[in-house]
Amino acid sequence: MKSKLFTPGPTKVPGAVLNAVGQQVLHHRSPEFSEKVRHVQDELGRLLQTHNDTLLFTCSGTGMMEAAVANLLSKGEKAVCVNGGLFGARWADICRVYGVEVVDVVLEWGKSIGPEELAKVLDEHPDAKVVFVIHSETSTGSLNDIRALAKVVEGHDAVMAVDATSSVGVHEIRMDEWAIDLIVAGTQKALMTPPGLAFVALNGRAWSLVSGSDLPKFYFDFTKTWKRLQKKGQTPFTTAVSLVYGLEVALAMMETEGWDNVYARHQRMGDAVRAAVITLGFDVLPEVPVNGLTVAVCPEGLDGNRVVRVLDDEFGVRIAGGQDRLSGKVFRIGHMGAIRERDLSMVIAALERALHEMGHPVKAGAGLSALQQVLLGTM
Amino acid sequence: MKSKLFTPGPTKVPGAVLNAVGQQVLHHRSPEFSEKVRHVQDELGRLLQTHNDTLLFTCSGTGMMEAAVANLLSKGEKAVCVNGGLFGARWADICRVYGVEVVDVVLEWGKSIGPEELAKVLDEHPDAKVVFVIHSETSTGSLNDIRALAKVVEGHDAVMAVDATSSVGVHEIRMDEWAIDLIVAGTQKALMTPPGLAFVALNGRAWSLVSGSDLPKFYFDFTKTWKRLQKKGQTPFTTAVSLVYGLEVALAMMETEGWDNVYARHQRMGDAVRAAVITLGFDVLPEVPVNGLTVAVCPEGLDGNRVVRVLDDEFGVRIAGGQDRLSGKVFRIGHMGAIRERDLSMVIAALERALHEMGHPVKAGAGLSALQQVLLGTM
Numbered sequence: 240m241k242s243k244l245f246t247p248g249p250t251k252v253p254g255a256v257l258n259a260v261g262q263q264v265l266h267h268r269s270p271e272f273s274e275k276v277r278h279v280q281d282e283l284g285r286l287l288q289t290h291n292d293t294l295l296f297t298c299s300g301t302g303m304m305e306a307a308v309a310n311l312l313s314k315g316e317k318a319v320c321v322n323g324g325l326f327g328a329r330w331a332d333i334c335r336v337y338g339v340e341v342v343d344v345v346l347e348w349g350k351s352i353g354p355e356e357l358a359k360v361l362d363e364h365p366d367a368k369v370v371f372v373i374h375s376e377t378s379t380g381s382l383n384d385i386r387a388l389a390k391v392v393e394g395h396d397a398v399m400a401v402d403a404t405s406s407v408g409v410h411e412i413r414m415d416e417w418a419i420d421l422i423v424a425g426t427q428k429a430l431m432t433p434p435g436l437a438f439v440a441l442n443g444r445a446w447s448l449v450s451g452s453d454l455p456k457f458y459f460d461f462t463k464t465w466k467r468l469q470k471k472g473q474t475p476f477t478t479a480v481s482l483v484y485g486l487e488v489a490l491a492m493m494e495t496e497g498w499d500n501v502y503a504r505h506q507r508m509g510d511a512v513r514a515a516v517i518t519l520g521f522d523v524l525p526e527v528p529v530n531g532l533t534v535a536v537c538p539e540g541l542d543g544n545r546v547v548r549v550l551d552d553e554f555g556v557r558i559a560g561g562q563d564r565l566s567g568k569v570f571r572i573g574h575m576g577a578i579r580e581r582d583l584s585m586v587i588a589a590l591e592r593a594l595h596e597m598g599h600p601v602k603a604g605a606g607l608s609a610l611q612q613v614l615l616g617t618m
Numbered sequence: 619m620k621s622k623l624f625t626p627g628p629t630k631v632p633g634a635v636l637n638a639v640g641q642q643v644l645h646h647r648s649p650e651f652s653e654k655v656r657h658v659q660d661e662l663g664r665l666l667q668t669h670n671d672t673l674l675f676t677c678s679g680t681g682m683m684e685a686a687v688a689n690l691l692s693k694g695e696k697a698v699c700v701n702g703g704l705f706g707a708r709w710a711d712i713c714r715v716y717g718v719e720v721v722d723v724v725l726e727w728g729k730s731i732g733p734e735e736l737a738k739v740l741d742e743h744p745d746a747k748v749v750f751v752i753h754s755e756t757s758t759g760s761l762n763d764i765r766a767l768a769k770v771v772e773g774h775d776a777v778m779a780v781d782a783t784s785s786v787g788v789h790e791i792r793m794d795e796w797a798i799d800l801i802v803a804g805t806q807k808a809l810m811t812p813p814g815l816a817f818v819a820l821n822g823r824a825w826s827l828v829s830g831s832d833l834p835k836f837y838f839d840f841t842k843t844w845k846r847l848q849k850k851g852q853t854p855f856t857t858a859v860s861l862v863y864g865l866e867v868a869l870a871m872m873e874t875e876g877w878d879n880v881y882a883r884h885q886r887m888g889d890a891v892r893a894a895v896i897t898l899g900f901d902v903l904p905e906v907p908v909n910g911l912t913v914a915v916c917p918e919g920l921d922g923n924r925v926v927r928v929l930d931d932e933f934g935v936r937i938a939g940g941q942d943r944l945s946g947k948v949f950r951i952g953h954m955g956a957i958r959e960r961d962l963s964m965v966i967a968a969l970e971r972a973l974h975e976m977g978h979p980v981k982a983g984a985g986l987s988a989l990q991q992v993l994l995g996t997m
Contacts, residue, residue, distance in 0.1 A: 260640050261639050268938070301837055434646065
């Protein structure tokens with residue numbers, strides 16, 4: 240039995256998207272494929288509520304984060320990295336590899352950064368060129384308020400670069416209105432596409448840094464990619480065409496559901512799963528939780544990785560364990576993208592059974608009742 | 619009507635591979651997926667006839683070329699780039715972006731480099747650390763004799779790095795026996811997988827350069843990738859899992875056909891298509907032609923790009939035009955991977971009809987007869 244995915248990315252992919260991905264390949268230099276590229280790029284612009292161009296790349300979200308660093312900065316320049324988890328730490332790691340001076344704003348895992356705190360950092364480092372933030376930190380389930388943070392960054396003559404890999408399609412993002420200068424994201428989470436594609440959108444302020452950057456890049460060169468897109472609706476190098484087909488279908492499904500409905504559904508799912516795990520006696524790790532996944536803290540004596548294994552092996556449901564320093568201490572349930580409210584009882588029921596099997600005290604159905612109460616609107 | 623692809627990559631993908639690509643995604647951190655990764659990597663080792671580990675990346679062939687440069691070299695070091703076409707020139711471009719000193723060995727497009735010529739270059743540049751070569755130059759259809767070249771490089775204390783994107787699965791490569799230090803390739807050509815995956819294999823000599831390299835890399839870091847593979851059978855960042863499924867099936871199909879049979883089939887297809895276009899009055903551009911594609915030179919007054927367009931629009935067959943300085947001057951017919959002998963009459967018949975329609979003198983069936991004579995063994 241193949242386990243059902245309730246992981247925080249890659250996520251379960253809808254059948255219609257898989258059908259598109261399994262189509263015979265179009266040549267990446269054909270006019271038909273250019274049309275698809277332009278269509279997907281327009282749709283991503285609508286998703287991010289931006290008039291900026293979006294550029295598609297064949298890589299993971301991390302590749303796109305590296306691209307942002309290599310295109311925005313020059314050697315020896317300074318960047319502020321908001322580091323509240325595994326992915327926040329990655330901004331800092333990438334910057335160091337490229338010889339960028341890092342102001343590493345380390346948060347306790349599970350905490351978000353407040354606008355005042357960021358303002359203080361920028362006051363101390365007025366020469367910082369870029370602030371790198373993770374919108375939804377997948378390792379801790381924490382949400383950063385990028386709207387409030389962008390306002391601070393705008394007032395400090397720096398550029399605000401956001402990784403939105405696990406937030407795009409979960410939490411609304413108004414790129415233009417909120418003055419976010421650059422957004423990168425992978426499409427294998429709430430965008431319901433098999434992994435392998437990522438994209439960036441950037442505004443004029445970000446482009447002005449790009450034109451002065453001296454860091455080496457070739458495959459990830461934004462300028463070359465933008466020129467080729469403008470001229471021919473193509474990517475400079477061979478794209479994962481099959482995944483572009485899939486993304487096109489996935490975006491159309493979201494547009495049909497309605498973006499507002501998509502965000503409201505994720506809010507309900509987040510509320511419901513949080514209520515369920517809290518009722519089962521777990522703390523939720525993040526101070527400000529994202530709606531795409533729930534990170535539950537295991538009490539002393541309960542191994543989070545074993546919870547994941549038992550769910551997978553015995554109950555056919557795959558969730559995720561903690562990463563890095565959280566390994567064994569938490570488990571993470573993904574509920575984004577193709578996951579619907581009707582799917583949630585499966586993962587909570589399996590969780591109750593797994594905990595019971597592991598000898599952890601569980602009141603049968605307690606988590607499920609809490610889930611239902613939220614979904615019925617009675618809690 | 620969707621055109622049939624006779625392009626030199628991406629190529630037509632077999633139905634069984636598409637079926638695999640369209641499967642529900644496995645989580646990239648699951649043991650089932652690790653098993654697939656290890657299996658594919660073993661199989662790629664058999665393909666390259668090497669005991670070296672192969673590392674998988676989600677990117678195009680160009681991304682993998684950049685990875686080779688960024689992992690092997692340090693700033694200011696010297697590299698010899700054999701530049702006989704668009705992809706050879708790319709080695710030099712990438713090196714320059716990274717501040718590597720380039721010895722640019724420019725060949726006339728269509729020519730291959732001889733071992734004596736390379737020996738002379740290396741005698742003049744004994745401090746060159748790496749020689750970058752394209753095995754099958756897709757822009758010109760030229761083959762470089764990497765076996766003979768590797769012998770020269772081995773005698774000069776440099777490392778031999780080969781791009782084999784359009785040769786792997788077409789021409790036999792004996793990585794270990796021929797002492798090739800590093801090979802990169804994409805899997806969207808003769809390996810019959812939708813675009814988006816690439817790989818590298820490297821030996822101890824190449825690894826010793828990697829350990830001294832100071833160029834920045836993060837997503838393309840070979841050392842980190844190797845460690846994660848050894849420890850867990852995983853890639854450090856999210857892989858295009860769907861494409862790995864496809865590659866696994868494609869490699870199994872090739873193994874079932876038998877590697878020797880695969881190479882012999884490509885030899886016959888190369889011979890047959892070359893005979894056909896020559897009979898139709900065209901010169902074949904390369905001095906030493908590859909077997910995966912045929913590059914035909916258009917006589918004065920015949921626009922190669924129009925040939926491509928008419929074939930596509932009117933006869934449902936998609937070939938490729940010339941790239942860069944060869945635009946309009948040649949057309950390129952791909953015959954690799956999933957293309958079988960039985961498919962060849964379709965493209966030659968369509969070519970005859972397109973040329974006739976364009977007012978170019980054609981003796982009906984002349985190309986087809988030449989094709990058949992080669993396939994029957996009577997020419």
